[in-house]
Amino acid sequence: MLIRHALPADADAFAALAERLWRSTYTGLIPAPDLEAHLAEAFGPAPQGAELADDARRTLLLEGGGELLGYALLHAHGPVPGSPAPTFARPVEIERFYLDPTTHGTGAARELMEAALAEAAGAGHDGAWLQVWEQNARARRFYVKAGFTPAGTTTFAVGTRVYHDLLLVHGLELPFD
Numbered sequence: 001m002l003i004r005h006a007l008p009a010d011a012d013a014f015a016a017l018a019e020r021l022w023r024s025t026y027t028g029l030i031p032a033p034d035l036e037a038h039l040a041e042a043f044g045p046a047p048q049g050a051e052l053a054d055d056a057r058r059t060l061l062l063e064g065g066g067e068l069l070g071y072a073l074l075h076a077h078g079p080v081p082g083s084p085a086p087t088f089a090r091p092v093e094i095e096r097f098y099l100d101p102t103t104h105g106t107g108a109a110r111e112l113m114e115a116a117l118a119e120a121a122g123a124g125h126d127g128a129w130l131q132v133w134e135q136n137a138r139a140r141r142f143y144v145k146a147g148f149t150p151a152g153t154t155t156f157a158v159g160t161r162v163y164h165d166l167l168l169v170h171g172l173e174l175p176f177d
C-alpha cells in the first residue's frame with residue numbers, strides 16, 4: 001500500500017473513488033433519493049477538482065495494486081463548530097475519511113489516519129476534528145481506537161433529511177509551538 005498526496009491530475013479518479021465509497025458506505029442506510037441527490041451534488045470531476053485546487057484542503061490517497069483504495073481529506077477552516085470541548089488554536093477538519101471495503105480490518109485505515117494526523121501536525125495544526133454519523137458504529141469504534149474523543153454533537157444534511165452526528169477531536173503534538 002502507498003499513501004501519497006493527491007495531485008490536480010487525480011481529479012477524475014478521485015471523484016470516481018469518492019463517489020464509489022460514499023455510495024458503498026450509505027446504500028441501504030439512507031433513502032435512495034436522498035443518497036442520489038447528495039451524490040449528484042457532492043461528487044464528480046468538478047467538485048473534487050475544486051477540492052484538490054483549494055489551498056485550505058489537502059488530500060491523501062491510499063493506493064494498492066495500481067488502484068485508488070481510499071482517501072483522507074483535510075480541511076483547515078476554523079474552530080470546531082458548536083463544540084463544548086476546548087477549541088484548538090489551529091484546528092483542521094478531517095472532512096472525509098473513506099476506504100474501500102476490501103481494506104477494512106487490514107490496518108490500512110490506521111496507516112492512513114496516522115499519515116493524515118502527521119500531515120496535519122506538519123502543517124502546523126494543533127488539533128483535528130471530524131464528525132461521524134451516530135449510527136456508523138464501525139467508524140465510531142475505529143476513531144476511538146485512533147485516539148479521538150467525544151466533543152459534542154452536530155448534524156449533517158443529506159438530500160431532504162438531517163442526520164445526527166457526533167463530533168470527535170484529536171490533539172496534535174506540534175514540533176514547535
Ligand SMILES: CC(C)(COP(=O)(O)OP(=O)(O)OC[C@H]1O[C@@H](n2cnc3c(N)ncnc32)[C@H](O)[C@@H]1OP(=O)(O)O)[C@@H](O)C(=O)NCCC(=O)NCCS
Nearest residue numbers: 025097098099103104105106109131132137138139141142
Ligand atoms: C471507518 C473505517 C475507516 C475504519 O477502518 P477499518 O479498517 O474498518 O477499522 P478497524 O477494522 O481497524 O476497526 C473497526 C472496529 O470496529 C469494530 N466493528 C466492526 N463492525 C462494528 C459494528 N457494527 N459495531 C461496532 N463495532 C464494529 C471492529 O471489530 C473494529 O474494532 P476492534 O479492532 O476493536 O475489533 C472503514 O471501515 C471505512 O472506510 N468505512 C467506510 C467509510 C466510513 O464509514 N468512513 C467514516 C465516515 S465518518
